[in-house]
Amino acid sequence: MTATFKSGDPVRVKAEERPGHIRTPAYVRGKLGWVERVHGEFRDPEKLAYGRDGLPRQPLYLVGFRQTDLWPERYAESPRDCLYVDIYEHWLEPVGAEGTQQ
Amino acid sequence: MSGTYDHDHGHDHDGHGHDVTQHDPEAAERNRVPYWGKRIYAIRELLIEKGILTAEDVQDQIDYMEARTPANGARMVARAWVDPAYKQRLLSNPKAACAEMGVDATSLTEFVVLENTEKVHNLVVCTLCSCYPRPILGRPPDWYKSFAYRSRAVVEPRAVMREFGTELPDDVDVRVFDSSADMRYLVLPRRPQGTEGLAEEELAALVTRDSMIGVTPAREPSNTAVMAS
Numbered sequence: 001m002t003a004t005f006k007s008g009d010p011v012r013v014k015a016e017e018r019p020g021h022i023r024t025p026a027y028v029r030g031k032l033g034w035v036e037r038v039h040g041e042f043r044d045p046e047k048l049a050y051g052r053d054g055l056p057r058q059p060l061y062l063v064g065f066r067q068t069d070l071w072p073e074r075y076a077e078s079p080r081d082c083l084y085v086d087i088y089e090h091w092l093e094p095v096g097a098e099g100t101q102q
Numbered sequence: 103m104s105g106t107y108d109h110d111h112g113h114d115h116d117g118h119g120h121d122v123t124q125h126d127p128e129a130a131e132r133n134r135v136p137y138w139g140k141r142i143y144a145i146r147e148l149l150i151e152k153g154i155l156t157a158e159d160v161q162d163q164i165d166y167m168e169a170r171t172p173a174n175g176a177r178m179v180a181r182a183w184v185d186p187a188y189k190q191r192l193l194s195n196p197k198a199a200c201a202e203m204g205v206d207a208t209s210l211t212e213f214v215v216l217e218n219t220e221k222v223h224n225l226v227v228c229t230l231c232s233c234y235p236r237p238i239l240g241r242p243p244d245w246y247k248s249f250a251y252r253s254r255a256v257v258e259p260r261a262v263m264r265e266f267g268t269e270l271p272d273d274v275d276v277r278v279f280d281s282s283a284d285m286r287y288l289v290l291p292r293r294p295q296g297t298e299g300l301a302e303e304e305l306a307a308l309v310t311r312d313s314m315i316g317v318t319p320a321r322e323p324s325n326t327a328v329m330a331s
Contacts, residue, residue, distance in 0.1 A: 023230065023282050023283050024282075025229045025230060025280060025282060027229075027256065039212065039284070039285055040212070042283070042284045045283065045284070060283055060284060060285070062214075062285070067257075067278075070256075070257075071257050074257055075257065075258075076258070077258065077259065077260045077261070077276065078260075078272055078275065078276065080275045081259070081260075081275060081276040081277070081278075082275065082276075082277050082278075083256060083277070083278040083279075083280065084277060084278070084279050084280070085279075085280045085282060086280075086281065086282055086283035086284070086285050087283070088283065
């Protein structure tokens with residue numbers, strides 16, 4: 001599986017609720033960010049956790065967010081502060097797909 | 103573990119057991135093996151009983167984990183401070199830079215080294231569990247695994263750092279890394295002022311575990327350390 005996104009691409013984290021062993025923190029779901037770095041491909045831990053082989057490997061990205069985008073009501077520190085999370089490709093969607101949500 | 107397990111205390115056990123916890127509820131609470139602890143012991147016993155692992159295998163692995171300490175990371179940081187070429191290798195290929203210093207980082211996870219600068223301060227957390235660069239730093243401190251740190255570091259990182267005594271100027275950007283997948287993050291703290299004359303080993307002594315997580319800067323050199331150099 002080759003990486004769909006490249007460094008600098010805007011992305012949105014899927015706003016999904018999934019049960020079980022999930023590696024995407026809830027507070028970034030549905031949030032807009034950008035690909036900071038493409039880490040490579042890894043076996044999917046959300047499948048490995050249940051004894052499966054975790055294949056196909058998932059591209060893993062370091063995704064950056066503005067803190068003020070993550071916590072618009074709460075973030076009271078510098079508006080320039082950022083937060084980065086590692087997110088597997090199956091949790092990301094290209095920006096511009098908002099219309100297909102809801 | 104109940105007090106009655108301990109048979110080295112030189113009195114007999116006829117009739118009523120001398121379980122101290124009967125009289126001391128606080129001791130009973132302290133000595134209680136929690137659910138997950140009992141589960142671990144049960145799994146260990148089963149693995150040994152079924153011949154999958156030996157007791158020595160388990161102990162060797164525990165010894166291996168205990169042998170990894172923040173001193174490993176501190177040596178690497180100090181080397182990066184004195185050797186710009188090593189610093190570049192540490193930033194571009196952390197695993198190779200570990201091997202170069204005799205630090206075994208051949209585990210499955212990958213590493214990213216985050217350089218603190220005059221303008222950027224990095225902080226590492228794992229909100230989902232306790233992901234931590236264990237091959238380099240050993241086991242994480244308890245506070246790193248606490249619900250308070252994990253939930254607050256992402257939403258008020260400067261307030262959290264202030265509680266560790268770290269006050270960052272407004273013109274320094276804070277970047278929080280939530281390591282929740284296959285990557286592990288290690289902060290490369292800034293070299294403190296006034297350390298020009300220090301030898302690499304003396305510099306390593308200034309590199310604390312907390313400074314490689316990012317909650318504090320590296321330690322300032324004490325006067326004695328400077329005079330000794």
